[in-house]
Amino acid sequence: MVQIGFYLKKMQTYAGRSFYLYLVGMVAISFLESISIYMIIPMLSLIGIFKLQTGAIPLLEPLTDVLHRLPVSGALPIILFLYLFLIVGQSLLQKAQTVSGTKLHQGFIKHLRTDIYKTLLQADWSFFLRKRRSDISHLLTSELARVSQGTILTLRLMTSLLFTVIQIVFACWVSMKLTLLVLAAGLALSLFARKFIRQASALGDATTELSQSYFSGITEHFNGIKDIKSNQLEQAHYTWFQQLCTKMEDNQIRFSSMQTTSQAYYKIASAFMIVLCIYLSISVLHVGAGQLMLVVVIFSRLWPRFTDIQSSLEQIMSSLPAFKSVLNLQKECEEAYEAGIVESKDNVNVDLTDSRSIECRNVSFRYHSDAQAPYVLRDISLQIPAKSMTAIVGKSGAGKSTLIDMLIGLIQPLQGEVVVDGVALTDSNRTSMRRDVSYVSQDPFLFHTSIRENLLLVKADAKTEELWEALAFAVADEFVRKLPQGLDTIIGDRGIRLSGGERQRIVLARAILRKPAILVLDEATSALDNENESRIQQALDQLKEKMTLIVIAHRLSTIRNADQVIVLDRGSIIQRGAYQQLAREAKGTFSELLAFQSGANA
Numbered sequence: 197m198v199q200i201g202f203y204l205k206k207m208q209t210y211a212g213r214s215f216y217l218y219l220v221g222m223v224a225i226s227f228l229e230s231i232s233i234y235m236i237i238p239m240l241s242l243i244g245i246f247k248l249q250t251g252a253i254p255l256l257e258p259l260t261d262v263l264h265r266l267p268v269s270g271a272l273p274i275i276l277f278l279y280l281f282l283i284v285g286q287s288l289l290q291k292a293q294t295v296s297g298t299k300l301h302q303g304f305i306k307h308l309r310t311d312i313y314k315t316l317l318q319a320d321w322s323f324f325l326r327k328r329r330s331d332i333s334h335l336l337t338s339e340l341a342r343v344s345q346g347t348i349l350t351l352r353l354m355t356s357l358l359f360t361v362i363q364i365v366f367a368c369w370v371s372m373k374l375t376l377l378v379l380a381a382g383l384a385l386s387l388f389a390r391k392f393i394r395q396a397s398a399l400g401d402a403t404t405e406l407s408q409s410y411f412s413g414i415t416e417h418f419n420g421i422k423d424i425k426s427n428q429l430e431q432a433h434y435t436w437f438q439q440l441c442t443k444m445e446d447n448q449i450r451f452s453s454m455q456t457t458s459q460a461y462y463k464i465a466s467a468f469m470i471v472l473c474i475y476l477s478i479s480v481l482h483v484g485a486g487q488l489m490l491v492v493v494i495f496s497r498l499w500p501r502f503t504d505i506q507s508s509l510e511q512i513m514s515s516l517p518a519f520k521s522v523l524n525l526q527k528e529c530e531e532a533y534e535a536g537i538v539e540s541k542d543n544v545n546v547d548l549t550d551s552r553s554i555e556c557r558n559v560s561f562r563y564h565s566d567a568q569a570p571y572v573l574r575d576i577s578l579q580i581p582a583k584s585m586t587a588i589v590g591k592s593g594a595g596k597s598t599l600i601d602m603l604i605g606l607i608q609p610l611q612g613e614v615v616v617d618g619v620a621l622t623d624s625n626r627t628s629m630r631r632d633v634s635y636v637s638q639d640p641f642l643f644h645t646s647i648r649e650n651l652l653l654v655k656a657d658a659k660t661e662e663l664w665e666a667l668a669f670a671v672a673d674e675f676v677r678k679l680p681q682g683l684d685t686i687i688g689d690r691g692i693r694l695s696g697g698e699r700q701r702i703v704l705a706r707a708i709l710r711k712p713a714i715l716v717l718d719e720a721t722s723a724l725d726n727e728n729e730s731r732i733q734q735a736l737d738q739l740k741e742k743m744t745l746i747v748i749a750h751r752l753s754t755i756r757n758a759d760q761v762i763v764l765d766r767g768s769i770i771q772r773g774a775y776q777q778l779a780r781e782a783k784g785t786f787s788e789l790l791a792f793q794s795g796a797n798a
């Protein structure tokens with residue numbers, strides 16, 4: 197229940213006064229409802245409609261004298277009018293309360309969604325290395341929907357509790373003995389009902405696990421649909437999906453069956469309790485017919501509240517795992533908080549010149565915190581001069597991408613430091629440095645929208661001429677002009693309607709459009725044909741006069757004009773120097789790579 201308490205606290209922090217107003221409204225409605233129901237019977241008895249020993253009822257005392265002095269024909273309309281007045285007042289208040297409850301709930305959910313989204317965006321890269329993307333999507337959709345449902349139920353539970361407490365107070369005024377009898381019966385029942393709450397919690401855990409598998413499964417399957425189709429893996433995936441759906445179906449049926457059992461149990465137990473209470477009222481407490489009527493009224497008002505509380509508790513318990521998951525994600529994000537992103541005021545702008553030279557001083561890194569885990573980068577020291585092209589080469593798995601991630605501040609060294617323009621990168625300046633970087637990855641990402649919008653993403657106010665200029669630089673202008681809608685052509689999910697090489701060129705154009713101080717290309721031209729690749733190479737030669745270029749390329753012709761080549765092997769620098777110089781070192785790894793490629797191209 198700690199999680200629910202946390203969310204109630206969050207709701208109260210978010211809504212402030214409205215939260216308390218909502219609670220006050222609840223108390224008022226409950227008060228009016230209790231007065232109207234519990235008072236009508238004693239008041240009717242006061243004017244002699246029927247006989248009932250009510251004893252001293254504090255609220256009625258001022259009315260008693262007035263009512264006694266009036267004839268029945270005069271008092272009855274007053275009582276009935278009073279009753280109508282209370283019911284109408286309560287209904288109007290209830291209507292306003294429902295609207296404010298919806299506003300409170302919807303506002304809170306919006307707040308929660310944006311809050312979680314923001315903390316996610318503020319988490320550093322190492323957080324995303326640990327997390328499955330599908331788990332994040334699952335949390336932001338399915339789990340948040342359950343949290344939303346849980347919030348409504350929590351508000352309903354609070355309302356029910358308030359109603360119950362106030363009705364108990366009123367019922368005690370009317371008859372202390374009878375109310376205690378009903379309460380004792382309710383308490384006995386709730387002890388037996390605890391097992392249903394435990395079952396609901398276990399079923400809620402299973403729901404979270406199953407829906408997480410469902411989400412990750414379908415995300416992965418449709419991301420890999422091309423492989424599935426081309427390797428005829430449909431049957432295996434369909435069987436997996438069918439089995440998972442059967443488990444989800446079973447889980448829901450078990451929850452529904454648990455709830456109906458609990459409700460049936462409550463109804464049957466209620467009948468026994470009513471029979472027992474009526475028997476005890478007549479045989480042991482010797483109450484009259486009027487008092488008996490009160491027993492029925494108290495039961496009929498209080499008992500549905502008990503059932504409501506029980507049912508809300510079961511449902512809240514089943515949505516509790518979703519509360520826990522959301523809470524854990526928020527905690528993890530906060531632990532991985534990276535300053536200076538999304539409306540953050542705590543960003544410290546590092547005083548960099550616009551030249552952007554980068555230096556690594558004895559940097560080491562490994563992905564796992566485990567002391568036995570191997571280092572992926574080992575004691576790396578290097579200089580990347582501003583406005584020049586540095587190429588990083590090496591065999592697959594040598595640590596090239598990891599080194600790039602380190603240079604642009606996505607990951608932090610375990611030992612050593614990265615220095616930009618003489619300023620060491622720290623938690624407070626890392627993100628401000630990244631603002632000057634354009635990064636094009638091995639697997640470039642495009643949104644399912646037009647080419648224009650994909651480009652404008654990095655520079656919203658760019659003019660059309662600027663877009664064409666960037667496209668020309670990336671050797672993409674020709675093919676874009678030939679597309680049916682030119683710049684406004686929709687390129688499909690992740691740019692699926694374009695070829696791999698076309699996608700790479702659009703992403704390169706987007707990177708250049710930003711006019712960054714540092715341009716990083718991680719295998720960014722791997723899908724290009726020789727002609728386009730050579731044209732991009734010429735474009736890069738022009739760019740290096742304006743910005744610092746860092747290029748990873750397996751195809752060594754791309755880096756022919758690099759000012760510096762760094763050769764990595766198993767996380768260490770084994771060679772460095774100008775391209776031609778390394779090519780001449782006959783025994784070096786670089787000339788081996790070069791010889792292998794020229795052999796392969798021959």
Ligand SMILES: Nc1ncnc2c1ncn2[C@@H]1O[C@H](COP(=O)(O)OP(=O)(O)OP(=O)(O)O)[C@@H](O)[C@H]1O
Pocket residue numbers: 325563564572590591592593594595596597598599
């Ligand atoms: N997120 C990760 N968690 C754990 N290990 C990782 C992670 N990413 C990379 N590695 C490991 O770190 C090592 C270096 O990987 P990296 O991607 O930097 O190599 P690379 O030289 O860029 O390879 P490639 O040329 O194939 O892209 C590899 O052994 C890889 O298995």
